[in-house]
Amino acid sequence: MNLSIIIPLLNEQESLPELHTWIQNVMISNNYTYEIIFIDDGSTDRSWEVIEDLSKKDAHVKGIKFLRNFGKSQALHAGFSKAQGDVIITMDADLQDSPDEIPELFNMVMNHDFDLVSGWKKKRYDxxxxxxxxxxxxxxxxxxxxxxxxxxxxxxxxxxKNIVIKNIEVSGEMHRYIPVLAKNAGFSKIGEKIVQHQARKYGESKFGINRFINGFLDLITIWFLSSYGKRPMHLFGFLGVIMFLIGFISTFFIIGIKLFKLFALHKQTILVAQNPLFYIALTAMIIGSQLFLAGFLGEIILRTKNNEERYKIANELNL
Structure with a gap:
């Protein structure tokens, strides 16, 4: 099979028939063998009924219906697990992504040996x-x-490429960072293509300004997972040891000064516990111990974790 087209969606009943017809025309004109996998991420409109109707008319149409809204990353994960094509195309269901871009994207992966090609909406209508x-x-x-x-x-x-989507784990809201996940998995040939962006024709955007806040938080997460996800002790243990040593050396210094004044200079000194620096040093030692423990627990969790189910499927079509 040449192509698997994966389309996650939420409440897009108006756009689905038009999108299907558009994709179908592109596939037929290029003589592709293909499948279209719609993933209904908990729609509350008639999106699933539309997908059922399309699947009855076109055997290329397949569908996955979630019990509720689990998010775009989970929808893509479900689609990736079912995809059989040599090349996998992902696109949104709101008609803002043009299926006319598919042949060139396919060519870049198949004939120019890119592992992944990402669209670039250089001119946007948002x-x-x-x-x-x-x-x-x-x-x-x-x-x-x-x-x-x-x-x-x-x-x-x-x-x-099919091998890429079969070797990455898309969870949480990490769909934005699939190229980063692919790079971390060893797929370094990542390309980019300027694609046409179209104004939304039906409905309203499902994404607000909060997606960028979440995006930056996810960026920090993926940086940590990329650098220390397989070895959390290297980060937490290192920071813990540094903090503990700072606290320990500071405490040793305070006690040393007290003993020097007491025995060498024969001066009456204040109690160690009355020196503010003592509490700073003690806090540093406690934080250092906690960081070290966090790294140790992270290593244990990493070695004992089980793959948990991240979404529930209510129904499938032609799969």
Whole structure:
């Protein structure tokens, strides 16, 4: 099979028939063998009924329905686990991603040997203040932190080799950082293609300004997981030892000064516990011990954790 097209969605009943027809025309004109996997992430409108109708008319259409809204990352994870194509295309269901971009994305992966190609919506039709400016700031921070130099991490239109999506774990809200996850997994040939961005035709955006706040928090998370996810003791243990040594040396210094004044200079000195520096040193030792313990517990959890189920599927079509 040439292509698997994975489309996560939430309340997009109006756009689904038009999107399906558009994709179908592109597939037929390029003579692809393909499957379209819609993942209904807990829609409250008629999105699932529309997917059922489409699957009855077109055997290429497959569907996964979540019991409730679990998030885009979980929807992509479910789609990745079912995808059978040599190349996997992800795109949004709101018609802002153009299926006409698929042939070139496919060509870049298959004929130019990219592991992953990310779309870049260079010209956007979103609100400048609520989306464009925060997106530019977010992408700048993501480039500097991750070392993956893409202009548009948030673009949902991406193409992957099958081996890539089968070897990365997309959880939480990490869908923004799939290129970073791919790089960390050893897939370094990451490309970018300028793609057409279209104004939303139906409904309203499901993403508010809070997604950028969450995005920056996720960026910190993925930096930590990339650097220390497999060896938390290297970070927490190191910081713990440094803090403990600072506290221990400071305490030793305070006691040494007291003994020197008492025995060498024969001066009456204040009690060690009356010196504010003593409490700072004691706090540093306690924090150091806690950091070391956090690293130790992290190592234990890492070695004993079980893969937990991150979403519940209510129904599947043609899978």
């Amino acid at each position: 609100h400048v203040v609520t989306k464009n400016l925060p997106s530019k700031l977010f992408n700048w921070a993501a480039r500097k932190t991750s070392g993956v130099y893409l202009n548009d991490f948030n673009c949902g239109l991406k193409a992957y």
